[in-house]
Amino acid sequence: MHYSIGDYLQDIVQNALEAGSAYTNVEVQETDRFLTVQVKDTGKGMSSEEISQALDPYGTNGSKHPKRKVGLGLPFLLQCIEAVGGEFQIQSEPGKGTSVCFRIPLAHIDAPPLGNLVETFRQILTYPGTHEIRIHRTRGKDSYTLLRSELKEALGDLESAGSQALLKEYLESQENALEKEGIPQIEGEKLWQK
Protein backbone atom coordinates (compact mmCIF):
# COMPACT_ATOMS: atom_id res chain seq x y z
CA MET A 1 0.00 0.00 0.00
CA HIS A 2 1.01 3.61 -0.38
CA TYR A 3 1.84 5.66 2.69
CA SER A 4 -0.32 8.77 2.35
CA ILE A 5 -3.52 9.87 0.64
CA GLY A 6 -1.39 12.21 -1.46
CA ASP A 7 0.49 9.19 -2.81
CA TYR A 8 -2.75 7.53 -3.94
CA LEU A 9 -3.88 10.79 -5.52
CA GLN A 10 -0.65 11.22 -7.43
CA ASP A 11 -0.77 7.64 -8.68
CA ILE A 12 -4.30 8.14 -10.06
CA VAL A 13 -3.38 11.41 -11.75
CA GLN A 14 -0.39 9.71 -13.32
CA ASN A 15 -2.73 7.01 -14.69
CA ALA A 16 -4.91 9.77 -16.16
CA LEU A 17 -1.97 11.46 -17.87
CA GLU A 18 -0.63 8.18 -19.20
CA ALA A 19 -4.09 7.56 -20.65
CA GLY A 20 -3.61 10.75 -22.70
CA SER A 21 -5.91 13.02 -20.72
CA ALA A 22 -5.94 16.55 -22.17
CA TYR A 23 -7.99 17.92 -19.27
CA THR A 24 -7.86 16.42 -15.80
CA ASN A 25 -9.99 17.73 -12.97
CA VAL A 26 -8.89 16.96 -9.42
CA GLU A 27 -11.12 17.66 -6.42
CA VAL A 28 -9.82 17.26 -2.87
CA GLN A 29 -12.41 17.98 -0.22
CA GLU A 30 -11.73 17.73 3.48
CA THR A 31 -14.40 17.91 6.14
CA ASP A 32 -14.39 17.04 9.81
CA ARG A 33 -15.25 13.43 8.98
CA PHE A 34 -14.17 12.63 5.46
CA LEU A 35 -11.53 13.21 2.89
CA THR A 36 -13.06 12.92 -0.57
CA VAL A 37 -10.99 12.82 -3.72
CA GLN A 38 -12.17 12.78 -7.31
CA VAL A 39 -10.01 12.58 -10.42
CA LYS A 40 -11.85 13.00 -13.72
CA ASP A 41 -9.91 12.71 -16.94
CA THR A 42 -10.50 12.92 -20.66
CA GLY A 43 -8.11 10.10 -21.50
CA LYS A 44 -8.73 7.03 -23.62
CA GLY A 45 -11.15 5.46 -21.10
CA MET A 46 -11.70 1.79 -20.34
CA SER A 47 -14.26 -0.90 -21.16
CA SER A 48 -15.82 -2.81 -18.25
CA GLU A 49 -13.34 -5.68 -18.86
CA GLU A 50 -10.44 -3.25 -18.71
CA ILE A 51 -11.79 -1.74 -15.48
CA SER A 52 -11.90 -5.21 -13.86
CA GLN A 53 -8.35 -5.78 -15.05
CA ALA A 54 -7.20 -2.43 -13.61
CA LEU A 55 -8.71 -3.30 -10.23
CA ASP A 56 -7.12 -6.75 -10.15
CA PRO A 57 -3.57 -6.70 -8.73
CA TYR A 58 -2.66 -9.60 -11.02
CA GLY A 59 -4.20 -7.93 -14.05
CA THR A 60 -2.24 -5.88 -16.55
CA ASN A 61 -2.64 -5.38 -20.27
CA GLY A 62 1.12 -5.80 -20.63
CA SER A 63 1.51 -2.75 -22.84
CA LYS A 64 3.78 -0.82 -20.50
CA HIS A 65 5.89 -3.70 -19.23
CA PRO A 66 5.48 -6.75 -21.44
CA LYS A 67 6.91 -9.27 -18.97
CA ARG A 68 5.22 -7.97 -15.85
CA LYS A 69 2.33 -9.85 -14.31
CA VAL A 70 1.03 -7.23 -11.89
CA GLY A 71 -0.54 -3.78 -11.93
CA LEU A 72 -0.79 -2.33 -8.44
CA GLY A 73 -1.92 1.31 -8.67
CA LEU A 74 -5.69 1.01 -8.17
CA PRO A 75 -5.47 -2.29 -6.21
CA PHE A 76 -3.39 -0.45 -3.57
CA LEU A 77 -6.16 2.13 -3.27
CA LEU A 78 -8.88 -0.54 -3.06
CA GLN A 79 -6.96 -2.33 -0.31
CA CYS A 80 -6.74 0.90 1.66
CA ILE A 81 -10.44 1.75 1.14
CA GLU A 82 -11.40 -1.73 2.33
CA ALA A 83 -9.19 -1.42 5.42
CA VAL A 84 -10.74 1.86 6.54
CA GLY A 85 -14.36 1.23 5.50
CA GLY A 86 -14.27 3.97 2.89
CA GLU A 87 -16.00 4.20 -0.45
CA PHE A 88 -14.72 3.89 -3.99
CA GLN A 89 -16.26 4.54 -7.41
CA ILE A 90 -14.87 4.20 -10.88
CA GLN A 91 -16.67 5.13 -14.09
CA SER A 92 -15.18 4.97 -17.51
CA GLU A 93 -16.16 5.09 -21.13
CA PRO A 94 -13.80 4.14 -23.94
CA GLY A 95 -12.84 7.22 -25.94
CA LYS A 96 -14.28 9.64 -23.40
CA GLY A 97 -12.40 9.30 -20.13
CA THR A 98 -12.41 7.96 -16.61
CA SER A 99 -13.57 9.21 -13.24
CA VAL A 100 -12.18 7.80 -10.01
CA CYS A 101 -13.65 8.91 -6.70
CA PHE A 102 -12.88 7.74 -3.17
CA ARG A 103 -13.80 8.76 0.32
CA ILE A 104 -11.88 8.00 3.48
CA PRO A 105 -13.30 8.36 7.00
CA LEU A 106 -10.56 10.36 8.69
CA ALA A 107 -11.31 9.12 12.20
CA HIS A 108 -10.62 5.48 11.30
CA ILE A 109 -7.52 4.26 13.08
CA ASP A 110 -6.06 2.92 9.84
CA ALA A 111 -6.86 6.01 7.76
CA PRO A 112 -3.66 7.03 5.97
CA PRO A 113 -2.29 10.50 6.69
CA LEU A 114 -3.14 13.22 4.21
CA GLY A 115 0.55 13.67 3.47
CA ASN A 116 2.13 16.85 2.23
CA LEU A 117 -0.53 18.21 -0.15
CA VAL A 118 1.64 21.12 -1.26
CA GLU A 119 4.28 18.67 -2.53
CA THR A 120 1.65 16.42 -4.05
CA PHE A 121 0.01 19.30 -5.94
CA ARG A 122 3.38 20.64 -7.06
CA GLN A 123 4.34 17.24 -8.41
CA ILE A 124 0.98 16.73 -10.11
CA LEU A 125 1.17 20.16 -11.76
CA THR A 126 4.72 19.70 -13.05
CA TYR A 127 4.32 16.45 -14.98
CA PRO A 128 5.75 17.19 -18.41
CA GLY A 129 3.31 17.72 -21.29
CA THR A 130 0.83 20.17 -22.77
CA HIS A 131 -2.21 18.90 -20.87
CA GLU A 132 -4.41 20.99 -18.59
CA ILE A 133 -4.96 20.14 -14.92
CA ARG A 134 -7.42 21.83 -12.62
CA ILE A 135 -7.12 21.23 -8.89
CA HIS A 136 -9.88 22.33 -6.57
CA ARG A 137 -9.04 21.98 -2.91
CA THR A 138 -11.68 22.54 -0.23
CA ARG A 139 -11.27 22.52 3.52
CA GLY A 140 -14.53 23.25 5.31
CA LYS A 141 -15.83 26.49 3.81
CA ASP A 142 -12.51 27.60 2.37
CA SER A 143 -11.18 26.60 -0.99
CA TYR A 144 -8.74 27.45 -3.74
CA THR A 145 -8.41 26.48 -7.38
CA LEU A 146 -5.23 25.86 -9.36
CA LEU A 147 -5.04 25.78 -13.14
CA ARG A 148 -1.86 24.38 -14.68
CA SER A 149 -2.09 26.73 -17.71
CA GLU A 150 -2.35 29.83 -15.50
CA LEU A 151 0.61 28.74 -13.40
CA LYS A 152 2.63 27.97 -16.52
CA GLU A 153 1.87 31.42 -17.86
CA ALA A 154 2.91 33.05 -14.59
CA LEU A 155 6.10 31.00 -14.21
CA GLY A 156 7.18 30.64 -17.83
CA ASP A 157 8.06 26.99 -17.48
CA LEU A 158 7.23 24.42 -14.87
CA GLU A 159 10.26 22.19 -15.21
CA SER A 160 13.14 24.25 -13.92
CA ALA A 161 14.03 23.94 -10.27
CA GLY A 162 13.64 27.72 -9.93
CA SER A 163 10.02 27.66 -11.16
CA GLN A 164 9.22 24.72 -8.92
CA ALA A 165 10.58 26.59 -5.90
CA LEU A 166 8.31 29.55 -6.68
CA LEU A 167 5.40 27.21 -7.28
CA LYS A 168 5.92 25.70 -3.84
CA GLU A 169 5.83 29.17 -2.28
CA TYR A 170 2.58 29.92 -4.12
CA LEU A 171 0.97 26.61 -3.13
CA GLU A 172 2.00 27.03 0.50
CA SER A 173 0.34 30.45 0.60
CA GLN A 174 -2.89 28.94 -0.78
CA GLU A 175 -2.83 26.01 1.63
CA ASN A 176 -1.96 28.11 4.68
CA ALA A 177 -4.86 30.48 4.00
CA LEU A 178 -7.36 27.64 4.53
CA GLU A 179 -9.15 27.51 7.84
CA LYS A 180 -7.40 25.35 10.38
CA GLU A 181 -10.11 24.24 12.77
CA GLY A 182 -13.81 23.62 13.12
CA ILE A 183 -14.45 22.26 9.66
CA PRO A 184 -18.14 21.84 8.82
CA GLN A 185 -18.94 18.61 7.03
CA ILE A 186 -21.41 19.73 4.36
CA GLU A 187 -19.02 20.34 1.46
CA GLY A 188 -17.53 16.85 1.32
CA GLU A 189 -20.96 15.27 1.30
CA LYS A 190 -21.84 17.31 -1.77
CA LEU A 191 -18.98 15.97 -3.85
CA TRP A 192 -19.76 12.39 -2.97
CA GLN A 193 -23.39 12.75 -4.08
CA LYS A 194 -22.44 14.20 -7.51
Added chain:
Amino acid sequence: MAKMTLEELKKLRETKKRELEKREVTGKDIEITVGMATCGIAAGAKQTLSAFLNELEAQNLSNVVVRQTGCMGYCYAEPTVEIRMPGMPDIIYGKVDPETAVKIVRKHILGKVLINDHILDKPAADIMKK
Protein backbone atom coordinates in the same frame (compact mmCIF):
# COMPACT_ATOMS: atom_id res chain seq x y z
CA MET B 1 1.00 34.11 5.22
CA ALA B 2 -1.39 36.03 2.97
CA LYS B 3 -2.77 34.22 -0.04
CA MET B 4 -0.57 34.99 -3.04
CA THR B 5 -2.24 36.00 -6.31
CA LEU B 6 -1.09 34.96 -9.78
CA GLU B 7 0.00 38.56 -10.39
CA GLU B 8 2.20 38.45 -7.29
CA LEU B 9 3.62 35.13 -8.47
CA LYS B 10 4.51 36.72 -11.84
CA LYS B 11 6.22 39.64 -10.10
CA LEU B 12 8.14 37.28 -7.82
CA ARG B 13 9.33 35.38 -10.88
CA GLU B 14 10.55 38.58 -12.54
CA THR B 15 12.48 39.54 -9.39
CA LYS B 16 14.09 36.10 -9.15
CA LYS B 17 14.86 36.16 -12.87
CA ARG B 18 16.73 39.42 -12.53
CA GLU B 19 18.67 38.02 -9.58
CA LEU B 20 19.54 34.97 -11.64
CA GLU B 21 20.75 37.01 -14.59
CA LYS B 22 23.23 38.76 -12.32
CA ARG B 23 25.19 35.62 -11.65
CA GLU B 24 26.65 33.00 -13.90
CA VAL B 25 24.20 30.22 -14.62
CA THR B 26 25.80 26.85 -14.11
CA GLY B 27 22.94 24.44 -14.20
CA LYS B 28 21.49 25.17 -17.61
CA ASP B 29 22.04 21.82 -19.30
CA ILE B 30 21.47 19.59 -16.31
CA GLU B 31 18.46 17.29 -16.33
CA ILE B 32 17.22 15.25 -13.37
CA THR B 33 14.46 12.76 -14.10
CA VAL B 34 12.70 10.94 -11.28
CA GLY B 35 10.65 7.77 -11.87
CA MET B 36 7.23 8.43 -10.41
CA ALA B 37 5.00 5.45 -11.14
CA THR B 38 3.24 3.27 -8.51
CA CYS B 39 6.56 1.57 -7.67
CA GLY B 40 8.42 4.86 -7.32
CA ILE B 41 5.72 6.51 -5.22
CA ALA B 42 5.50 3.45 -2.94
CA ALA B 43 9.27 3.56 -2.44
CA GLY B 44 9.31 7.26 -1.54
CA ALA B 45 10.01 8.99 -4.88
CA LYS B 46 7.89 11.96 -3.83
CA GLN B 47 10.23 12.64 -0.92
CA THR B 48 13.23 12.11 -3.20
CA LEU B 49 11.93 14.64 -5.72
CA SER B 50 11.27 17.16 -2.95
CA ALA B 51 14.79 16.60 -1.58
CA PHE B 52 16.27 17.35 -5.03
CA LEU B 53 14.29 20.57 -5.33
CA ASN B 54 15.16 21.68 -1.81
CA GLU B 55 18.85 20.99 -2.27
CA LEU B 56 18.94 22.70 -5.68
CA GLU B 57 17.33 25.71 -4.06
CA ALA B 58 19.83 25.61 -1.21
CA GLN B 59 22.69 25.44 -3.73
CA ASN B 60 21.15 28.20 -5.87
CA LEU B 61 20.88 25.95 -8.91
CA SER B 62 17.56 27.15 -10.25
CA ASN B 63 18.03 26.41 -13.95
CA VAL B 64 18.36 22.67 -13.55
CA VAL B 65 15.46 20.88 -15.22
CA VAL B 66 13.69 18.52 -12.85
CA ARG B 67 11.30 16.14 -14.60
CA GLN B 68 9.07 13.29 -13.59
CA THR B 69 8.55 10.18 -15.63
CA GLY B 70 6.75 6.87 -15.27
CA CYS B 71 8.34 3.55 -14.40
CA MET B 72 11.87 3.10 -15.79
CA GLY B 73 11.57 -0.68 -15.40
CA TYR B 74 13.69 -1.01 -12.27
CA CYS B 75 10.93 -1.45 -9.69
CA TYR B 76 13.25 -3.42 -7.40
CA ALA B 77 15.56 -0.43 -7.06
CA GLU B 78 13.11 2.46 -6.71
CA PRO B 79 13.27 5.39 -6.37
CA THR B 80 15.24 5.62 -9.61
CA VAL B 81 16.73 8.82 -10.95
CA GLU B 82 18.41 9.63 -14.24
CA ILE B 83 20.99 12.40 -14.39
CA ARG B 84 22.17 13.98 -17.63
CA MET B 85 24.72 16.73 -17.63
CA PRO B 86 27.69 17.91 -19.66
CA GLY B 87 31.01 16.44 -18.63
CA MET B 88 29.49 13.41 -16.92
CA PRO B 89 28.11 10.12 -18.30
CA ASP B 90 24.34 9.67 -18.37
CA ILE B 91 23.60 7.67 -15.25
CA ILE B 92 20.59 5.99 -13.72
CA TYR B 93 20.91 5.86 -9.97
CA GLY B 94 18.81 3.42 -7.92
CA LYS B 95 17.53 3.41 -4.34
CA VAL B 96 17.77 7.17 -4.21
CA ASP B 97 16.37 8.22 -0.85
CA PRO B 98 16.33 11.92 0.13
CA GLU B 99 19.84 11.65 1.62
CA THR B 100 21.20 10.19 -1.60
CA ALA B 101 19.43 12.92 -3.57
CA VAL B 102 21.36 15.54 -1.59
CA LYS B 103 24.56 13.56 -2.24
CA ILE B 104 23.82 13.48 -5.98
CA VAL B 105 23.43 17.26 -6.11
CA ARG B 106 26.57 17.89 -4.06
CA LYS B 107 28.86 15.18 -5.45
CA HIS B 108 27.61 14.31 -8.94
CA ILE B 109 26.30 17.68 -10.12
CA LEU B 110 28.57 20.07 -8.27
CA GLY B 111 31.61 17.86 -7.64
CA LYS B 112 31.42 15.78 -10.84
CA VAL B 113 32.06 12.56 -8.93
CA LEU B 114 29.90 9.44 -9.34
CA ILE B 115 28.03 7.96 -6.37
CA ASN B 116 29.29 4.41 -6.90
CA ASP B 117 26.98 2.61 -4.44
CA HIS B 118 23.86 3.73 -6.28
CA ILE B 119 24.78 3.34 -9.93
CA LEU B 120 22.17 1.13 -11.50
CA ASP B 121 22.64 1.32 -15.21
CA LYS B 122 25.70 1.44 -17.38
CA PRO B 123 26.69 4.72 -18.88
CA ALA B 124 24.97 5.40 -22.18
CA ALA B 125 26.40 3.78 -25.31
CA ASP B 126 27.87 7.03 -26.64
CA ILE B 127 30.51 7.18 -23.95
CA MET B 128 31.28 3.44 -24.14
CA LYS B 129 32.64 3.84 -27.67
CA LYS B 130 36.39 3.82 -27.68
